[in-house]
Amino acid sequence: MEDNFFFLQGKEYKIQKGWKVLIWIISPPLIALFVWIGFFPFAAKQLNWVVVAILVPCSIVMTVWFTYMFLDSITYKFAVKDNRLIYRSLLTSRSINFEDVLGYRIDDNYIRVEPRDDRNKEIKLSKYTQDSAEILEFLSNRFEALDYSDAIKEESDILTNNEYGFTEESRLARLKQARFAARVVNAVGIGICVWVFIKPIPYDLALYTAVAYPFFVIATVMYYQGMIKFDDKKGSKYPSITYGFVLACCGLVIRTLDFELLYPSRLWLYSIIPFLGMLLLFRMARGSVARAKFVDAISTYILIGFVAIYSACGYTVLNCLPDRSKPILYAAKVLEKTTSKGKTTSYYILLTAWGPRTESERVSITHAEYERATVGEEVQIFLKDGLLNLQWFYLHVD
Numbered sequence: 182m183e184d185n186f187f188f189l190q191g192k193e194y195k196i197q198k199g200w201k202v203l204i205w206i207i208s209p210p211l212i213a214l215f216v217w218i219g220f221f222p223f224a225a226k227q228l229n230w231v232v233v234a235i236l237v238p239c240s241i242v243m244t245v246w247f248t249y250m251f252l253d254s255i256t257y258k259f260a261v262k263d264n265r266l267i268y269r270s271l272l273t274s275r276s277i278n279f280e281d282v283l284g285y286r287i288d289d290n291y292i293r294v295e296p297r298d299d300r301n302k303e304i305k306l307s308k309y310t311q312d313s314a315e316i317l318e319f320l321s322n323r324f325e326a327l328d329y330s331d332a333i334k335e336e337s338d339i340l341t342n343n344e345y346g347f348t349e350e351s352r353l354a355r356l357k358q359a360r361f362a363a364r365v366v367n368a369v370g371i372g373i374c375v376w377v378f379i380k381p382i383p384y385d386l387a388l389y390t391a392v393a394y395p396f397f398v399i400a401t402v403m404y405y406q407g408m409i410k411f412d413d414k415k416g417s418k419y420p421s422i423t424y425g426f427v428l429a430c431c432g433l434v435i436r437t438l439d440f441e442l443l444y445p446s447r448l449w450l451y452s453i454i455p456f457l458g459m460l461l462l463f464r465m466a467r468g469s470v471a472r473a474k475f476v477d478a479i480s481t482y483i484l485i486g487f488v489a490i491y492s493a494c495g496y497t498v499l500n501c502l503p504d505r506s507k508p509i510l511y512a513a514k515v516l517e518k519t520t521s522k523g524k525t526t527s528y529y530i531l532l533t534a535w536g537p538r539t540e541s542e543r544v545s546i547t548h549a550e551y552e553r554a555t556v557g558e559e560v561q562i563f564l565k566d567g568l569l570n571l572q573w574f575y576l577h578v579d
Contacts, residue, residue, distance in 0.1 A: 194259040194316060200309040201254045208251040215243040259306055261319070266294060268304045277301050284325035292317060295327060335418040344406050356418075359408045363420035366401055366409075370394065370425025377432035388502055391433040392495045395459070398426045402466040411463060411484055423484070430491045437494040440501040441544065443537060443564065443572035448493050451571055456492035463488065500569040508563035511536040515556050519543070530554050535562055537572075550578040 195201070219240030222233045253271040260267045266282065268275045277296050286293045292313065294304040310316065339345060339356055346352040373391055381387035402409045402422065410419045411426065442448060517531035528551035529543045546554070554560065561577040 192260065194310050194312060196254050196257050196307065197309050197311045204250055204254045208247045211247045212244055212251075215240045215247070219244070257307070257310075259304075259310060259316070266304055268306070273302075275302050275304050277304060279323065282324050284327040284330070285320045286327045287317070292320070294320065294324075332418055339408065339418060345408060355405075356408065359405045360420040362401055362405065363409050363422050363425075366398055366422045367425035370398070370422075370427075370429040374428040374432035378435050381436060385502060388433070388436055388498050391429055391436070392498050394429045395426055395491055395495075396462075398422055398429075399462050399466050407466070411466070427484075427487050430487050430494070433494045433498070434490060437497045438545070440497055441574050441576075442497065443574060447571060448497065451569065452489075452493040452496040455496055456489050459488050459492055460485070496569060496571070500567040500571045501565075501573050504565050504568045504573075506566040506568075508565045509536070511562040511564060512559045513538075513562055514559050515554050516541060518551065518554060518556060520551075530560070532560070532562075536564060544576065546576060546578070550576065553578045 196204075219237050222236050249271060256269060256271045258267075258269045264279045266277045266279075277294065281297050281301055283295045283297045286295065290308055292306040292308065292310075294306070296303065306313070306316065340349050340352050342352065345355045373387075373394055377387050377391045402411065408419065410417070410421045411423065513532040513535035515530050516533060519529045519531070521527040521529070526548075528546050528548055530546055530551070531541055531543050532538075533541050558579075560579075562574050563577065564572060564574045567573050
């Protein structure tokens with residue numbers, strides 16, 4: 182232990198050379214690319230504010246991110262000196278005395294050194310730090326592995342909680358059942374995602390299943406009285422249904438693009454009540470692990486984001502799919518046909534003003550509709566009220 186300590190004394194650890202070279206190679210062209218993406222919408226013949234709202238924030242975030250990565254790879258440094266852990270990056274400079282270290286945790290990307298109190302800040306070391314195995318050996322010899330101690334505590338809490346059974350044997354049996362149930366929930370969620378995304382046949386059943394499935398997930402968590410968690414924590418003894426819920430939502434997001442809302446911006450206002458209702462159900466289900474620090478709660482906040490997305494997508498499907506209102510017929514001329522190529526090809530037509538639309542707009546269509554559409558010809562537009570009072574429309578291309 183002491184040999185390792187004295188070996189580390191005064192030695193500086195930076196980003197691995199290979200990783201640093203890779204960052205230096207890819208960052209400049211990517212920065213240039215995302216700067217160009219930010220200006221791209223303004224160079225178009227017709228300014229599309231939806232495209233601006235998507236591409237400009239993306240451009241700013243990614244430009245800042247890759248610039249930060251490039252500069253941080255130069256300034257990043259970790260050292261052990263005078264019984265202190267010293268860490269520096271582009272925006273951070275931190276130091277913790279050995280006696281103030283509570284322990285360390287390891288996740289997929291970082292080694293986190295946690296202080297005993299809030300007077301000191303956590304040190305977060307990238308796993309791409311040079312000789313990270315050497316650092317990890319030093320930490321394991323000197324400090325407590327918090328992931329391991331937390332897992333032991335969680336298992337003890339489960340096996341002594343009377344809500345899960347009256348004897349340790351019954352609680353252990355209940356835990357095994359919960360783990361099996363979580364695996365089933367996750368597998369079904371993955372299956373629903375694949376079904377809805379790749380081949381939603383029968384269509385209505387696929388979408389209604391995707392909308393209803395999160396309620397089944399919540400019911401499962403409620404049934405196991407909080408033994409199953411919504412958020413996934415590495416090394417936790419509690420089973421998690423994160424993947425089942427999130428992937429079912431992802432499949433629903435893709436299919437929501439099948440519906441064209443007349444006023445998409447109103448969707449978030451209309452879906453606030455469903456969102457708050459879902460959050461209340463999550464709270465009642467007691468499916469979250471208590472977190473002491475914000476960085477440990479990131480998965481929970483991401484999950485809340487997925488709840489918001491699910492609420493908006495679920496509202497859209499239930500507004501449009503069962504809508505039996507009488508449509509109002511409009512006609513508009515096709516001004517232009519365009520495609521957008523990436524991993525998949527998207528097809529669009531630019532339409533003249535029609536009905537409530539006072540300006541020309543670009544509308545997404547299928548490949549078959551794109552082939553049938555002719556510039557200068559008219560297409561029929563059917564406007565419907567929406568079951569939940571959010572107007573939507575669909576096209577008919579002869």
